[in-house]
Amino acid sequence: MPARRITLRGRVQGCGVRPAIARLAAERGLAGSVWNSPRGVVVELLGSEDALIRFRETLPRALPAVAAVDGWEESEIDSDAFQPRDGFEIRASDREGEAAAIVPADLATCPSCLAEAADPTDRRFGYAFMTCTDCGPRYSIVRSMPYDRAATTMSPFAPCASCQAEYLDPRNRRFHSQTNACEACGPRLRLYEADGRQVAVDDAAFERAASAIASGRVLGVLGIGGYQLLVDATQPQAVRTLRERKGRYSKPLAILVADLADARRFAAIGPREAETLTSAANPIVVLERVTGALTPEQLDALVGPLDTLGVMLPSTALHQQLATRL
Ligand SMILES: [Zn+2]
Ligand SMILES: [Zn+2]
Known part of the structure; x- marks a missing residue:
């Protein structure tokens, strides 16, 4: 043979x-x-x-x-x-020899993972750090190639029995997923006040973060690859506070929406725009505005005189949970 x-x-x-x-x-x-x-x-x-x-x-x-x-x-x-x-x-990775493999890119959380995060019957319901073999951070967490959990910032998180069973099951979407984790064994969501005090974890952190945004405060989110600063886009005063703190007085700001249906309330979206918005690169897409969705004052704070609007869909379950709670 x-x-x-x-x-x-x-x-x-x-x-x-x-x-x-x-x-x-x-x-x-x-x-x-x-x-x-x-x-x-x-x-x-x-x-x-x-x-x-x-x-x-x-x-x-x-x-x-x-x-x-x-x-x-x-x-x-x-x-x-x-x-x-x-x-x-x-088999275990072979770490000898000159590196030629391409470091994998970060991928926005896939539709299957987002659906699980939104499903009250799923064991990962509401988990901020959903991933599978099709999605999740790679470039941002890998320390050396070849790409293996031990070579990433996931190495301190030993998988629980449920996650390990998924990892070993060839029929599972998370078969050999190097980032496989859940709330029981993986990274947890933590919310800190501006003075560095930890004030909430997991679901309570979502609730408190959402109400901080709703009350006009600025929320810093450590997403994949860096921090984002979030405010309620419908509160011009909150947007102005963010601009003052960043020293960005005129640069247009993008809005984060919960899903494609939500995006259509604010912008004209055809098949090409929808495809780009939902692609794994998760870009901010500059779109034509739908008139009447935002007031002139809200628009002035966000984009000034422009008649376009930058829109992004959630890049992670963390962003999805925040967007749906607002
Ligand atoms: Zn996924
Ligand atoms: Zn687990």
């Missing part, structure tokens, strides 16, 4: 490539293993020539949409010494 080694280069770490390959190999009845190396992702396969050909044909379609394979090397390897001869495994 032939044995092969395939090395995939490009954006192939931190985006669910190893679990996708493990699933496909198991479906095709191939034995072998997959692991991250500094050069990319390495797969070793043992099986019939037919099964290997079908694996190769279906692999591009089986990979997650956020993965981008730039190159592919394949070589025959010694099948007599091949291990394991049964089953397929995800």
Whole structure:
């Protein structure tokens, strides 16, 4: 029986490539293993020539949409010494050698994770730091490549039994998700007063943060990759306070909305705009305003004389929870 080694280069770490390959190999009845190396992702396969050909044909379609394979090397390897001869495994990363793999980008929380965060029956209901193999921080938390939990700022958080079970289940969306966590085992949401006192955690932190914004205060949010300063966009005085503190008197400010339906209340959104707003890069999109949605005074504070409006959807469950509570 032939044995092969395939090395995939490009954006192939931190985006669910190893679990996708493990699933496909198991479906095709191939034995072998997959692991991250500094050069990319390495797969070793043992099986019939037919099964290997079908694996190769279906692999591009089986990979997650956020993965981008730039190159592919394949070589025959010694099948007599091949291990394991049964089953397929995800092996520990190989950390030797020159780094060539692309550091994965941060990805906005995916629709499946946002739906769970909003579902009262889900065990992660209201959890601020939802992630899966399709979404979540990567670039902002990785300390070295290859991308593994131990090489990220998630390393101090040991997964609980429920999270570990998801991690080990090939049918689960969080199979081999390096950031897998929940409120029981992962990072918790904490709210601090301006003097540094911690005043609330988890759900109480959301409640208190939302009421601080509603009362016209400025909230600093440590999101993915940096801080954002949030105020109630419908309170011109709150917007002016933010401008004074930042020394930004005329730069237009964007609004954060809970979802696409909410965005349509404020701006004209066609299919292209919707696609851009909901993409994994989660950009601020400059849109044509819907007249009458905001008062002239509110608009003046936000964007001055411009007739466009910057709009963004929640980039994380944290932003989603805040936006829906306001
Ligand atoms: Zn997700
Ligand atoms: Zn957990």
